[in-house]
Amino acid sequence: MTDIRKMPILPVDAYTSQEWFDREQRRIFSRTWAFAGFVEDIAEPGQYLSVQAGLNNIFIVMGRERRLRAFHNICRHRGTQLLRTAGRTHKAITCPYHDWTYDLEGRLISVPDQETQFPQLDKSCLSLKAASVETWRGCLWVHPDPDAGSIMDWFxxxxxxxxxxxxxxxxxxxxxxxxxxxxxxxxxxxxxxxxxxxxxxxxxxxxxxxxxxxxxxxxxxxxxxxxxxxxxxxxxxxxxxxxxxxxxxxxxxxxxxxxxxxxxxxxxxxxxxxxxxxxxxxxxxxxxxxxxxxxxxxxxxxxxxxxxxxxxxxxxxxxxxxxxxxxxxxxxxxxxxxxxxxxxxxxxxxxxxxxxxxxxxxxxxxxxxxxxxxxxxxxxxxxx
Ligand code: FES
Ligand SMILES: [Fe+2]
CATH class of the missing domain: 3.90.380.10 (Naphthalene 1,2-dioxygenase Alpha Subunit; Chain A, domain 1)
Structure with a gap:
């Protein structure tokens, strides 16, 4: 008797439908470590790059003390994406829309017209949302969850x-x-x-x-x-x-x-x-x-x-x-x-x-x- 292993385990829809695609983005690519580049891609303070991890756009930036941090690339005002693919900033990250500005540690440090337009605003509650970043085998990795744990648990x-x-x-x-x-x-x-x-x-x-x-x-x-x-x-x-x-x-x-x-x-x-x-x-x-x-x-x-x-x-x-x-x-x-x-x-x-x-x-x-x-x-x- 011939041993016939039948596919599919996944239906045809899994390869053609937007609904499956969206589910995978949500449940797989938003919940796993994503490759972001080689370690030498970010070699100096202020250098950054962004990468898509499922539904999340995340950027990695090197702080002044040369530590790497990852943040969700979302302004805490109205959500505008802050940074484009890769580049270098000096001390701060300024949103292109209304110039809200964050330091390299993700803290909101300046809001234009704060006294008149946002008199009650507590900037310390509006830091950028953190993600996880690790280096492993000479590569940079990000995870949307700030508490993702060690990359070695995964690899x-x-x-x-x-x-x-x-x-x-x-x-x-x-x-x-x-x-x-x-x-x-x-x-x-x-x-x-x-x-x-x-x-x-x-x-x-x-x-x-x-x-x-x-x-x-x-x-x-x-x-x-x-x-x-x-x-x-x-x-x-x-x-x-x-x-x-x-x-x-x-x-x-x-x-x-x-x-x-x-x-x-x-x-x-x-x-x-x-x-x-x-x-x-x-x-x-x-x-x-x-x-x-x-x-x-x-x-x-x-x-x-x-x-x-x-x-x-x-x-x-x-x-x-x-x-x-x-x-x-x-x-x-x-x-x-x-x-x-x-x-x-x-x-x-x-x-x-x-x-x-x-x-x-x-x-x-x-x-x-x-x-x-x-x-x-x-x-x-x-x-x-
Ligand atoms: S959306 Fe970023 S400053 Fe307004
Ligand atoms: Fe092949």
Whole structure:
């Protein structure tokens, strides 16, 4: 008898309706730690950046004593958003609407015409509302709840599965940063990221450097952990084949590709460490932001390694859907070749969801198990 694991655990509506989208924003993305950037994004007092965490826009600012604080980006007068994406202020944050002004510790310090217009006002009751901020693995994280507790309560158990890289030894490679929109629900994008079954099919021409048959994967709490060895052919001449200087010792090569709940992907390989941040925009639209870190080495060493590896990449990597994607392809550091395939597959899948003839087919026992588990986790969070 064939073992047929039926999806869906989630109904089609979960991928198409505004109501589901709103519920997820409220119950999942507003109640979990959100990635906000790298620690070096805020290096000086007065520097700030803002990030969306579900229904909450939160900004992080460094105080004069160099301490990071997070606040809800909402003026206590009539609610205007105070700060835009990123920047630097000197001593204070002034609302663009009526110039109410807060210090970097979030206290309301000045209200124009206070004596005549707000004679009874007690400014000390109108500080900005606090959120939580933490640093972990070289990244900034925010949580809308000021009493969210330690970030290690959330990520501690999965940390040992994230790969052996020393984050502080890597530097950002800005040319490889990408941001693109996928015309698909955020869960399709996450499911694709954790679908082990597709690796040797959709990516038959682009991910041959990894040994998919020996992948190890599973969930640690709500977080997905995945690692696989390098393919023998790729590893046997890694000094030439690697597209950038190695960031791991030769006896510890491999790739680690976790997806932290609800949409924070990392991809750690022999030569780079990158983020894959999934941002729901609409029921059928998702933004993905990637930033890449590499070994802190000279441009010369970097270029030399790129040239050494050209032969392997030209011979071995042939993407299928580069033309359709509009992404930059052909550069191993951006992952454009296999990303174009993923974007194409996600969008093609989303297109069928509104057809009355669509129904989920059987789901593979091992390779698609993470997809089913992720759906169960989403369901559990929405039911709570
Ligand atoms: S809304 Fe901010 S000062 Fe009025
Ligand atoms: Fe993929």
């Amino acid at each position: 501690g158990d999965v940390e040992p599965h994230l790969g052996p890289h020393d984050f502080d030894e890597l530097v950002e490679y800005p040319d490889a940063a990408t941001c693109y929109d996928v015309r698909a629900n955020w869960k399709i994008v996450v499911e694709n990221y954790i679908d082990v079954y597709h690796l040797s099919h959709l990516h038959s021409g682009t991910l041959a450097m990894y040994d998919h048959a020996n992948a190890e994967f599973g969930f640690v709490g709500p977080h997905f952990a995945f690692r696989e060895p390098l393919a023998e052919d790729y590893a046997s001449n890694i000094e030439d084949n690697s597209p950038a200087p190695l960031i791991l010792p030769k006896d510890r090569l491999g790739t680690w590709v976790p997806m932290l709940f609800p949409g924070i992907g990392f991809a750690e390989s022999e030569s780079s460490w990158s983020t894959f941040i999934v941002k729901p925009v609409a029921p059928d639209m998702t933004r993905v932001e990637n930033r890449v870190r590499v070994k802190n080495t000279s441009d010369r060493d970097f270029l030399r390694q790129e040239w050494r590896s050209v032969s392997y990449w030209n011979r071995k990597v042939k993407g299928k859907y580069a033309a359709e994607s509009g992404l930059e392809t052909g550069d191993p550091m951006t992952g454009g070749d296999f990303t174009a395939e993923d974007v194409f597959a996600c969008e093609q899948q989303q297109k069928s969801l509104l057809s009355p003839h669509f129904e989920h087919g059987p789901s593979s026992i091992e390779g698609e198990k993470p997809v089913r588990t992720h759906q169960e986790i989403v369901m559990a969070w929405l039911d709570e």
